Amino acid sequence: MASPEERYNFREAEAKWQRIWADKDSFKIEEPSAKPKYYVLEMFPYPSGRLHMGHVRNYTLGDVVARHKKAKGYNVMHPMGWDAFGLPAENAALERGVHPGTWTRQNIKDMKAQFAPLGLSLDWSREVTSCEPKYYKHEQKMFLDFLKAGIAYRKESWVNWDPVEHTVLANEQVIDGKGWRSGADVEQRKLNQWFLKITNYAEDLLQGIETLDRWPDKVRLMQRNWIGRSEGARVKWPLVAASGKDTGDILEVFTTRPDTLFGASFCAISAQHPIAAKVAETDPALGDFITECSKGGTSTAAIETAEKKGYDTGLRARHPFIADKTVPLYVANFVLMEYGSGAIFGCPAHDERDMEFARKYSLPVRCVVAPAGEDAKAFAERLEAGNVAYTEDGVAINSDFLNGLKVVEAKRAAIQKLETIARGTGTVQYRLRDWGVSRQRYWGCPIPIIYCQGCGTVPVPDKDLPVTLPEDVTFDKPGNPLERHPTWKHVKCPSCGKPAQRETDTFDTFFESSWYFARFCSPHETDKPFDKAAVEKWLPVDQYIGGVEHAVLHLLYSRFFTRAMSDCGYLDLKEPFAGMFTQGMVCHETYRLPDGTWLEPGAVTKQGEGATHNGKPVTVGRSEKMSKSKKNTVDPARILDTYGADAARLFMLSDSPPDRDLEWTDAGIEGAWRYLNRVWRLAADAGEIPPAPPPPVMDASAAAVLRQIHRAIAAVSDDLEKFRFNSTVARIRELTNALGDMDHSVAGGNAVYRFGVEVAAQLINPLTPHIAEEIWQTLGNKTSLTETPWPSYDPALLEDDTVTIAVQVNGKLRGTITVAKTADKAACESAALDLPAVQKQLDGKAPKKVIIVPGKIVNIVAA
RNA sequence: GCGGGUAUGGCGGAAUUGGUAGACGCGCCUGACUCAAAAUCAGGUUCCUCUGGAGUGGGGGUUCGAGUCCCUCUACCCGCACCA
Numbered sequence: 001m002a003s004p005e006e007r008y009n010f011r012e013a014e015a016k017w018q019r020i021w022a023d024k025d026s027f028k029i030e031e032p033s034a035k036p037k038y039y040v041l042e043m044f045p046y047p048s049g050r051l052h053m054g055h056v057r058n059y060t061l062g063d064v065v066a067r068h069k070k071a072k073g074y075n076v077m078h079p080m081g082w083d084a085f086g087l088p089a090e091n092a093a094l095e096r097g098v099h100p101g102t103w104t105r106q107n108i109k110d111m112k113a114q115f116a117p118l119g120l121s122l123d124w125s126r127e128v129t130s131c132e133p134k135y136y137k138h139e140q141k142m143f144l145d146f147l148k149a150g151i152a153y154r155k156e157s158w159v160n161w162d163p164v165e166h167t168v169l170a171n172e173q174v175i176d177g178k179g180w181r182s183g184a185d186v187e188q189r190k191l192n193q194w195f196l197k198i199t200n201y202a203e204d205l206l207q208g209i210e211t212l213d214r215w216p217d218k219v220r221l222m223q224r225n226w227i228g229r230s231e232g233a234r235v236k237w238p239l240v241a242a243s244g245k246d247t248g249d250i251l252e253v254f255t256t257r258p259d260t261l262f263g264a265s266f267c268a269i270s271a272q273h274p275i276a277a278k279v280a281e282t283d284p285a286l287g288d289f290i291t292e293c294s295k296g297g298t299s300t301a302a303i304e305t306a307e308k309k310g311y312d313t314g315l316r317a318r319h320p321f322i323a324d325k326t327v328p329l330y331v332a333n334f335v336l337m338e339y340g341s342g343a344i345f346g347c348p349a350h351d352e353r354d355m356e357f358a359r360k361y362s363l364p365v366r367c368v369v370a371p372a373g374e375d376a377k378a379f380a381e382r383l384e385a386g387n388v389a390y391t392e393d394g395v396a397i398n399s400d401f402l403n404g405l406k407v408v409e410a411k412r413a414a415i416q417k418l419e420t421i422a423r424g425t426g427t428v429q430y431r432l433r434d435w436g437v438s439r440q441r442y443w444g445c446p447i448p449i450i451y452c453q454g455c456g457t458v459p460v461p462d463k464d465l466p467v468t469l470p471e472d473v474t475f476d477k478p479g480n481p482l483e484r485h486p487t488w489k490h491v492k493c494p495s496c497g498k499p500a501q502r503e504t505d506t507f508d509t510f511f512e513s514s515w516y517f518a519r520f521c522s523p524h525e526t527d528k529p530f531d532k533a534a535v536e537k538w539l540p541v542d543q544y545i546g547g548v549e550h551a552v553l554h555l556l557y558s559r560f561f562t563r564a565m566s567d568c569g570y571l572d573l574k575e576p577f578a579g580m581f582t583q584g585m586v587c588h589e590t591y592r593l594p595d596g597t598w599l600e601p602g603a604v605t606k607q608g609e610g611a612t613h614n615g616k617p618v619t620v621g622r623s624e625k626m627s628k629s630k631k632n633t634v635d636p637a638r639i640l641d642t643y644g645a646d647a648a649r650l651f652m653l654s655d656s657p658p659d660r661d662l663e664w665t666d667a668g669i670e671g672a673w674r675y676l677n678r679v680w681r682l683a684a685d686a687g688e689i690p691p692a693p694p695p696p697v698m699d700a701s702a703a704a705v706l707r708q709i710h711r712a713i714a715a716v717s718d719d720l721e722k723f724r725f726n727s728t729v730a731r732i733r734e735l736t737n738a739l740g741d742m743d744h745s746v747a748g749g750n751a752v753y754r755f756g757v758e759v760a761a762q763l764i765n766p767l768t769p770h771i772a773e774e775i776w777q778t779l780g781n782k783t784s785l786t787e788t789p790w791p792s793y794d795p796a797l798l799e800d801d802t803v804t805i806a807v808q809v810n811g812k813l814r815g816t817i818t819v820a821k822t823a824d825k826a827a828c829e830s831a832a833l834d835l836p837a838v839q840k841q842l843d844g845k846a847p848k849k850v851i852i853v854p855g856k857i858v859n860i861v862a863a
Numbered sequence: 864g865c866g867g868g869u870a871u872g873g874c875g876g877a878a879u880u881g882g883u884a885g886a887c888g889c890g891c892c893u894g895a896c897u898c899a900a901a902a903u904c905a906g907g908u909u910c911c912u913c914u915g916g917a918g919u920g921g922g923g924g925u926u927c928g929a930g931u932c933c934c935u936c937u938a939c940c941c942g943c944a945c946c947a
Contacts (some may be wrong), residue, residue, distance in 0.1 A: 007902085087946060095940040158947075170945040208920050218867060222942075225866050300943050304864040334864085338944090353864080416940085432944090441943060484874050491876085508945070549869080553944065625940090654888070655875055661874065661940080674902090682902095718879090728878070728889035739889090806883035811928045813883055851927050861927050 008680035010450070010644030014770040018119050027066075027121040027787040030075045038074035038101040040575075041517055043546030043554070044081045048088060049107035051114040053626055053652075053664060054547070056636045060649045061583055061658050061725070062545045063120045065852050066515045068720045069119070069542075071790040077538055079520040080110050080115070080758035085509045087170065093475040100443040101471060104131055114637060119645045119770055121786075126379040126523045130512035135519065136445040137466030138529035139511055142544050144448060144459045145568040148653040151197050154457065157436055158272065158337075160297045161189035165478045166442045169297075178297035188272075188294040191319035193438035194447060194505070198560045198775040202227055202430040204574070205559055214579035220550045226552045228431025232256035233415045235424040236342065237267055237317035237617065239275070240326050246458040247274060251317050251329065254340030254429055256417065259410035262850075263347040263368035265358060267317045268310060272310025276331045278820035279313045286311055286331065293333045300336065308357055309333045317345075320423035327786040332357065348389065363734035369394040393489045417697060435557065442473055442481045444506030452493035452500035461470040467502070479506055513554055517541050517576055535571050540578040548582035548659075555580070582725055584661040586652075588632040598631040601666075618809065623663045634664050636784070646768035647673040653767050654729035676771055679736055679760065682776040687758035689750045691727050691780065705742050708735060709756045712794035716763045726765070732763050741807045757761045762791050763829035807832040808859040817858070 021027065029037075042062040045055055047663050059080075066078040076632060090101035096103075115122070128135055135178040146152040160376075164182035171271055175720040184370055198205075206227045209220050229426045235258065237251040251267060269276055271293035289311040294432040296302050309332070316326035321616040327345070334353065335344055348358035348365045358365055371394045380397065383390055396402040396410040401853065427449045438447065446467040448460035460467055470488045475482035482488060482504040493500035515529065522531040546554075555577070562576040591599040593616060603620050604611050611761030625632045627697050639648050651672035656662040679733035694706065712735040719728040739756040743749055758779055765772035765785045805828070814837040819828055849861040 004879080043947090048947095083947070168945070172946045174945095222867055226943085228866095298945085301864080301885095304943090306864090307865095436945080441945090509947070513947085547947090548868085549942070549947080552942065554947080608947090622939090657876080660869080665889075666877080668875075670890055677902090713896090719920075722879085724879090727887080733887055764888090804883085808883085808928070816883065849927065851882095855880060857928080859927050 007379070007687045008677050008771065008774075010510075010646060010676070010770070012644070014117065014119060014644050015773045017770045019774045020773075020784065021121070021786065022121075024784070025785075026784065027076075027078060027123045028125060029077050029123065032681055033075040033498060035073055035075040035187040037538060038543075039077045039584070040067075040069065040076060040078045040543050041520070041541045041545070042080075042731060043544075043550065044083045044130075044513070044516060045111070046083045046086055046088070047104055047107040047111050049069045049103075049110050049220045050609075051111055051636050053634055053667070056118065056141065056648060057120065057319045057586055057652050057658075057662060059120050059122075059545070060652050061581070062543075062725075062798055063122075063649075063769075064653065064720065064725060064766040065543050065545070066121045067769060067786075068790070070471075070786065071762070071788065073789060075128075076121075078121055079126035079128075079514060079523070079525075080120075080124065080519065081112075081126075082128050082129035082130060083509065083513055084200055085136075085444045085506075085512060088442070090441060093443075097454055097475070097481075099471070101131070101469075104443075105585040107566070107774050117640045117645055120638075121769075126520050128516060128519050128523050130445075130509075131443070131515065133466045133468045136512065138519075139507070139515065139620045140460070140465050140527065141446040141462065141468060142515070142568070142570070143566065144195060144462075145505075146564055147459060149564075149568050151200070151564050151567070152194060153435075154192055154194050154196065155420075157193050157195070157551050158188045158298050159191050159193075159440075161187045163187060167478055167480075171297060171299040174297035174299065174302070177302070182646070185441050186297050188298055191440075192439075193436050194449075195436050196560070196564070197697075198435045198557070199430060199432055199502070201431050201560050201563050202229070203428075204563065205432075206557065208559065209798050210234050211575060212578075215577075216580065216582055219548070219555070219580060219582060222551050223556055224778055226432065226556065230256045230429050230431070231426070232411075233263070233418055233424050233426050233427055235320055235345065235418060237345070239329065240316045240318060242314045242316075247315065248276075250274065251343055252341045252344045254427070255345060255430075257347065257350065257411070257553050258414035258424070259396060259399075259402060259405075259407055260350045260368050261319070261321055261345070261349040261414055262396075263349045263366040264319060264327055264353075265331055265348055265363045265366060266327050266346045266361075268330040268335050268357070269687060270335040270751065271331055271333060271339040272337040273331070273335075273342045275315075275329075279331075281449070281623060283313070286313065293331075293710060303336065305489050306335060307334060308360065310355065310357060310361055312361070320418060320421070323813070328363070329610045330357075336369075339431060340429055343587055349640065350389055350391055352391065355387060355405060359387055366398060368397060368399045368402075368490065371395075372399050372406070385719065404815065427453050435509055435510075435560070438505040439508055440477075440480045440483075440504075442469070445511060447483075447503040447505050447507060449503040450491055450493060450500045451503065452496060452498065454498060455493055455495045456532055457494055458500070462720055469506075482506070508643045510554060510557050515565065517544075517558070518562075518565070518571065523797055529570065532571060535573075539571070540576050543579040543581065543590075544577040545583060548584070549558045551582060562687065573849075576710075581658070583658050584656065585625045586662050587662055588626050588634060588664045589623050590632045592619045592621060594619070598629070599630045601634060601762040623661075625661075625741055626664070635806055639669060642674045644676075644770070646771045650676065650729065653725040655726065657726050658723055663788070670764055676768065678740070679764070680771065680773070683757055683761070683778050684740055686754045687780070688776040689754045691754065692751050693746050694751040694755065698752065699743075699746035700747040701743060702752045704748050705756060706748075707800070710740050710751070710765065710793040710797040713791050714795075717790070720766065728763075729767065732767075733851050734767060735763070736760055759791050761785070766851070803854065803855050806857050807835055807838060808840055808857065809862055811859060814841055821855070824852070827852065828852050828854065832860065 009664050042058050066076050070076045084104050089104050092098050093100050128167050158670045160171050160174050162179040162182050164184040165263050174186050202387045232255050235253050239247045239249045242759045269291045274569050310330040313329045315329040319325040347356035348355040349367045365384045367383045370376040376397045395403050395405050402410045415426040450458045452458050463855045472544050485644050489502040489504050518530050520533050522534040558576050611620050651669045655668050715731045716728050744753055761772045761775040773785050802818050807815045815835040817831040847860045851859040
């Protein structure tokens with residue numbers, strides 16, 4: 001038995017319980033089981049080789065859920081694996097000459113070892129590694145099924161091209177329009193690439209969001225906006241050459257504001273639009289402009305923040321409604337080829353961007369919508385003279401047959417007319433684009449396609465799957481190693497037998513993460529990706545947890561993939577994640593020397609207000625996301641070694657709400673560590689008390705603590721369900737504070753105290769499982785907390801008979817009264833009016849009005 | 864540029880439907896124990912011009928009553944389709 005003075009030995013205890021859990025297979029699912037299933041999943045990590053605090057936070061959150069649900073009587077599945085394909089492995093190969101496979105597999109080994117001391121309730125027997133053929137072969141098959149089902153197709157699309165390195169760059173590798181390594185101006189190039197038809201599912205993905213009631217509203221909103229459904233019209237504008245003759249081309253423009261067609265003053269097309277290319281053939285200056293637009297990368301952010309520029313093609317476009325009216329056609333750098341038809345019409349009076357463009361190129365501004373009830377003529381004059389567009393609701397003016405209609409009605413009428421005169425149609429447009437899955441990289445899943453001169457695009461036959469990556473590749477030359485491998489890409493055409501070539505592109509790594517949650521349900525299946533029955537039993541994931549940075553892409557791709565897999569007969573499900581939780585980042589203060597170099601936290605000595613490094617003053621910067629570049633990282637291994645897993649977990653859970661950013665502080669982890677020792681001393685005391693039920697008659701103080709214990713169970717249970725882990729910790733601390741303060745010598749004192757410590761161990765178990773088990777054992781329990789049901793509370797013990805309520809005069813607090821819970825309004829009022837502070841405020845006058853909310857407040861309104 | 868979010872003591876945060884702002888903790892202060900330190904324990908800690916007043920990023924509004932609802936402004940953070 002530990003003496004109260006002895007400090008808690010986390011090293012011994014944590015290793016001991018981790019061994020016991022492993023020996024007993026405590027975290028495997030029960031099979032068979034009558035219990036309801038619960039699937040807890042954290043986003044599987046990219047094996048960078050170093051576990052960082054963001055991982056620790058993510059997996060701790062999941063572990064709390066998993067352990068709590070297990071105690072609540074669920075059959076819990078909590079797997080882990082590796083998102084093992086990706087760019088960093090190729091960068092390592094390039095920079096250090098290590099093979100991506102060697103590097104990745106070593107990292108997995110290292111990281112798995114770093115996981116162990118965290119004490120997570122993971123079932124490692126389900127581990128999956130996405131870079132292994134036994135995993136990725138299934139997605140090659142899926143892709144071929146998608147191809148058959150018309151979900152996969154090939155088309156040309158634009159990429160960031162580094163002219164020096166001769167490689168395609170990721171957007172993050174394009175910095176200010178230049179390649180990150182070469183520094184050369186990045187160009188946009190067209191390549192043939194594979195796409196998945198996620199746009200076919202746009203409406204269903206949008207509708208599905210409504211069913212995701214256990215997702216954060218902000219994520220649902222972001223997905224809705226990403227899909228970006230908008231109703232509008234496609235409008236046809238026949239083009240007219242400078243000579244006044246029709247060219248025969250018809251420009252198709254998408255607009256959400258067909259009601260403003262009468263205010264059109266120009267049309268604009270993307271620099272990548274076919275018409276732009278055609279005009280450029282005879283106009284070298286336009287060619288230069290297009291080249292200029294192609295510099296700076298493909299990212300939407302870069303395109304939309306660039307200065308708005310246009311080039312007048314000299315062509316004009318025929319207005320659909322006004323006979324003989326034409327507007328100039330520009331090529332503009334802000335028009336996206338990927339959205340709508342790659343062409344817009346500009347109505348400067350009612351669109352900010354068009355207004356800016358019109359002022360820059362001296363184009364007319366014609367007001368065609370005025371706010372209802374205002375003098376339309378005066379409003380129009382003001383608007384046309386100014387630089388601010390009017391984008392609000394209103395009534396059509398200067399618009400022929402639309403005049404007098406409200407915006408919504410005018411849109412409808414305009415579309416109807418367009419359709420009648422065959423100059424356009426009403427359509428629904430989505431911002432969502434098809435998912436480009438081709439990557440010109442080595443370290444990814446090979447796309448199982450063969451190109452034959454005679455037969456064209458030929459899928460690799462099932463019997464030849466998987467197409468595995470060759471291991472003997474070199475990274476000494478720029479470009480994709482698969483492309484220049486001596487033999488790998490040269491194969492016989494499966495259909496005609498003549499020499500043919502493999503597709504050398506690999507899949508986007510989002511491909512692997514779009515179905516791994518299903519693979520976890522039957523990870524050892526060899527001839528199919530997963531067993532249908534297993535997937536039907538375990539999916540959807542009941543609680544998915546990960547960073548908010550994945551709020552759109554990964555989650556949307558997974559939702560799409562689940563639908564696509566269902567359509568190909570793999571399963572029968574639409575939504576893979578029933579519950580979603582997005583955690584915040586882990587941040588730390590930053591430190592810099594006067595010369596601007598970043599310093600690691602360990603290199604900085606803090607003294608009072610200031611900080612120094614080897615005697616030199618250090619600037620303490622604000623807290624930012626932990627990153628290698630700013631050197632503000634804290635190594636979890638060091639923390640675990642110094643304070644143990646429980647302290648690290650407790651601090652991460654207690655300091656901030658899980659969905660917000662967490663600031664890592666040394667003081668915080670120290671505080672958590674001290675608390676664990678305090679709890680440990682309580683437990684040591686309680687261990688001395690023989691178990692006994694509380695006596696029927698006990699002292700009022702002991703009875704009050706007993707009520708508090710029951711309140712703690714209720715509050716903690718509720719907080720855990722709602723992901724309020726920081727207040728969970730606060731509630732548990734309140735409980736242990738009360739236990740520490742209570743007088744054991746009163747009637748029932750010992751029994752209540754012992755019961756309180758037992759409950760505290762159970763409540764804290766999901767958060768700090770090692771010390772909880774140790775306490776549980778100290779109290780003489782023979783079973784593990786992993787097999788112990790969650791404590792229940794007696795609702796009758798949750799509340800006191802009396803309640804203290806606030807008394808306000810004119811909304812300002814002047815005192816409190818303590819009344820019986822059942823006290824009526826009259827009793828509350830007279831008690832409140834009796835307060836000396838209230839008397840003073842009233843100054844002898846009668847109150848004008850008294851508002852009484854029983855159990856809450858009395859507010860006296862004085863004259 | 865577009866989309867999403869956040870703002871409360873010296874610090875992290877709490878306040879679940881509009882009802883006692885600052886729970887719980889960190890830090891700090893005072894005291895006890897100690898030769899001393901650490902650890903531990905007890906007490907205190909929103910601010911101010913302090914018998915009162917102010918106060919939840921700034922300004923305005925609704926209400927008996929606003930951190931919470933509405934309008935407006937500011938600052939910071941995240942995502943933007945080839946990082947994962």
